[in-house]
Amino acid sequence: MTAQDDVSAAFPFVGAMAPTAQDRLLRSIASKTVAPGTDLLRPGDAVDGVYLVRRGAIRVYYIEADGREGTLYWIEPGQSCILALNSLFAEIPYPAFASADADGADFLAIPGGVFRDLFSHEPAAQRFLFDQLSGRVFGLLQLLEQRMRLPQEERLIALLLAKAGDTAIVELSQEELARHLGTSREVVSRLLRNLANQDLIDSRPRRIALRDPGRLKDRLTETAG
Structure with a gap:
């Protein structure tokens, strides 16, 4: 070529x-x-x-x-x-x-x-x-x-969906997620635990697996509506 x-x-x-x-x-x-x-x-x-x-x-x-x-x-x-x-x-x-x-x-x-x-x-x-x-x-x-409109948890969901792509895997640390969202690592840690408790994600160091992207998308649609 x-x-x-x-x-x-x-x-x-x-x-x-x-x-x-x-x-x-x-x-x-x-x-x-x-x-x-x-x-x-x-x-x-x-x-x-x-x-x-x-x-x-x-x-x-x-x-x-x-x-x-x-x-x-x-x-x-x-x-x-x-x-x-x-x-x-x-x-x-x-x-x-x-x-x-x-x-x-x-x-x-x-x-x-x-x-x-x-x-x-x-x-x-x-x-x-x-x-x-x-x-x-x-x-x-x-x-x-x-x-302006979305709570922090839904903003995090939107970021995870955007970065996961077809693999449903996000390879970012909590610190990196916090920087992207303009918040603190402690806030991101709490939000990830909440999503994990709902069986929506599996969170590990620098690796977040979206267990149910469809439900995550529904959450955004419901909140935006």
Whole structure:
């Protein structure tokens, strides 16, 4: 597989661009691999490129005045960071923290000037940006609604369901879950015990098995309704 095929397979919008635009993009991109926890962006940073995640994930989060963290979203394979895109095009500082998640991250970095030019001339690049924006805005609105309406236990259930995927296994520590939710480890520990007592999960160090995902989803539906 050529480099062009490899990039196009991970990011189909590249293959939809004109050949000259593809060539320019491939000449300009840099492939980077970073270890878990590596900081990529911090509040106030100037954004000089576009990041396209190929493997692993990048966690975008905030830190409250009391030092507690809260996850805004994860940038997963095939995705980019809308906050970074917004900072790039609006020429404003980055407003959050972005770091490689638990398994690290492998991503492509496109120079800002190259992507802005491609965006001006390539409909495929425009569609990619708008798709990223619309999908992420919907997710952020869901997160805001959860924080405003859902009790902490249901917020934890929503996070477990989101991170479990097809395996029904979440490989996160109580401390990591607390950081994602913007609460304390003690609170998460109590909530996990409560869910385990209801036979909904099996909780072990860094491994939470969802025993009945259907019932967990029903809990969210009932609470939201």
